[in-house]
Amino acid sequence: MKRKWVYFLSDNLNIKNSDKLKEILGGKGAGLYFLAKMGLPVPPAFIISTSACRYYLKNKKLPKGLLKEVYLGIEYLEKRTKKRFGNKDNPLLVSVRSGAKFSMPGMMDTILNLGINDEVVEGLIKKTNNPDFAYDIYKRFIEIFSEIIFGIKREEFLKISDNKEKTIEKYKEIFYEKTKREFPQNPYECLKMAIEGVFNSWNNPRAKEYRKIYQIPEDLGTAVNIQAMVFGNWDEKSGTGVLFTRNVKNGENKIYGEFLFKAQGEDLVAGHVTPLPLETLKEKMPKVYIKLERYVKKLEKKLRDVQDVEFTIENGKLYFLQTRAAKRTPLAAIKIACDMVKERLITKEEAIMRISSEDIDYFLHPTFDPNHPLEIIAKGKPASPGCAVGEIVLTAEKAIEVANQNRKVILVRNFTKADDVAGMAKSEGFVTTTGGETSHAAVVARGMGKPCIVGCADIIIDFEKKILKIKNLILKEGDKISINGTTGEIIKGEVPLIKSEFPQELNLLLSWADEIAKIKVRANADTPIDAENAKKMGAKGIGLARTEHMFFAPERIKYVQLMILAKDEKERKEILSKLLPFQKNDFKELFKVMNGLPVTIRTLDPPLHEFLPPKEKVEAINQLASELNVNKEILIRKIEELEEHNPMMGLRGCRLGIIYPEITEMQVRAILEAACEAKKEGIEVNLEIMIPLVSLVEEFLSQKKIIEKVSKEVFEKEGVKLNYKIGTMIETPRACLIAKELAKYVDFFSYGTNDLTQFVFGFSRDDSEKFLIPYQQKRIINFEPFKTIDEEGVGSLIITSVLNAKKINKNIKIGICGEHGGDEKSIFFAKKINIDYVSCSPYRVPKARLAAAQAEIYLRNKKISLITTK
16 A cells, blocks of 8 residues: 555665655654664654644644554564564553654654553553562653643643552543543554544744744644654663764864663653763663764764653663754854864854854853853833843933943833943843834844843833832842843843853854855944944944944033034035044044955935934023023024934935035044045055945935045045945845946945835835734734835845846945844845845854855855846
8 A cells, every 4th residue: 555644764765855755854853764774773653744733733633544554664673573562461651752853852742552451451460570660650641642632631630640550540530520432442442542632732922922032934734743652661771862963052073961770751751750860871871871872873873963862661672762962052163064064074154054153152142151040020012132230220321420430231211312322331131111123222232232121111211310120029239130141131230240252163153154155244333443343343444434323422512512503514515524523533543454355435414403302391491501501592503403303315325415514524524534544644545435325326426526525635635545435335126227327427336224124115114013013913914124125025126226226237245234234034035036245233243254155055056046137
């Protein structure tokens, strides 16, 4: 009979691709198949495919013909073991275990010792002359079968303490009391129920939550592995163990694991008994241990990865029950990957594909001491990873004040804005009650490499009383909290921090990534410290230096504010001349740090009202008027004049430089004077000037004209000439649509995907959390568009504009400098359309380097490219 749903370990499947095999047999089944094909001792087994599970879950019944194939499988086990299923004299017992394509340890159900009943237990007693063993097997089966199939908690049975025979009778009484039926005695009936029980466990709450956390698709289903039982609880020469072929905590190339004598595998996993180190087996049963060690070394070499192996010893004979790729810590993952390349087990490409961005994250940020208890008081959305501890402060000013006393602070706000940056720089981390992952707080946090939690609605801030209310808990300004920006958890009190460091192997692995990746990774960096951090993280230049961030230092902000209040162009120019030395010094420091690497400097972008207090902040207005020595009414009039209904679409970006050309003139003069001075000092300058928010060719040409005029003046004055590029930030749909025209005049495009996404969707990135979360829950949208590029909409515009631009200007450079530049999926998209570079926050650079290499490897193997210029 040709089988459709069931596979035997002895089948010749002729499937060389292990991923494909796991799709059919699940990870556990594929592991058993490999073990058997390698000739290792494996109890006979057959596997019900994942497709049968998918059919069952969709149709609420077993597929036609499945049970016939299962019965053939039982016959196969009977022939292999020379035992009979349901036979009391020589009984075959089986395990029925789940096994999805991706490992989900402990999330789904397993039933052991199936096939035992009242007759079989008596037969086992006669055969083994060991009543304790036989009754223990039956007792375990009733407990686990009743819980999984009938929902009777195992604890109901464990309350019983009596001799084994009486315990069985009392177990059956409990079962009858709960179900009003006798405990089933037909092994085939139990087998059918067990198969359905394992299929149903795919959708139990813990399995669904696990898949959500690890982004495992919901529609894969689980295989069912039906295997002849071997008994680690048979006698004193029996036992069960789990081993790892290398140390999964630190990566050391040494076998380690745990073992229990006279026990079944569930005893080890459940943790009811303290296991023994694997070395104990070496002492007590040296011949078995030598064989075990030889087999698992052979297994790792064959499968070319660290293995997590379950084994049982029955009466001195070794059996393998499972092997799978071992889960490991980030430290171990990176060391093992590098070691395996050195051992020539895997290639550099394979090593790179085995590391995740989460592995790298571990080394970028401090973590909490895992041994310290946590009192979690609230949870928000994790926006920037890492852990921090400090006193609660509720304003940026307070953050500066307290931090200047050498005390660590956590800034807690409803939201942050540009003039909070100085206080944010003094804080260890930030918490906001509103906003999402692309809010101001989140973006600044990632740029600074500080932990941040946003959208924590459980927190109510009373600024007047200077307290936080979290449900029934009240915390005062000055109380200590700890925050985990990786999980979004806020913890009461001070949790000890452990600093992670880049291991030597990580630097080696990232150097391999750089060799492979075609996309270069730059950083968004505004200060020399940012630039140093970026270079340290492996950035190949600065893709975005935001000149406005340089304005917020206390000694500069007053000049910006006075410039805004200036009566005419002459007064503005006079005040701007006082800002020029600050800007020039900033730019020169960036050139020094990058020395030859590209530095892309964006001219002023935000609307001017961001540099002044809002009109409702009367006290702040009074204070500023006093500090600037200006009439309060003049200040209020200017604030009202600059007020806009939709400032993100108002007077900002290149529009500022067109209305106030003297601002662009000052900035360009500062940039070019800094570049000339740096060149005279022997520093190699690779300068790119970027004009923001262009929607019209004439806008770009207006600013380009100013740049070329000022460059001519500066080069004549300094007696120096240098090459530089002029490009634009593509942030509006219209800029994408006129890319062919813009490409005639620009040297580069850099896609500002934050604003482009905002304009294309019509979503405000600061307010979209209110509906995007419900949208995701209702499955209207299945991703976060401000985190991952929307390939269908935003991506289509980018593809069209890149294609059109390259038709006109073959040498045009293309980059992405929004926060998407640090997102793995967005980097894959960038690779598919052959973008030259991405730019992201300095602390996201290592992850972007890894993603760029992984995209190259994956897409090269798949031979995928979305566009061609031929």
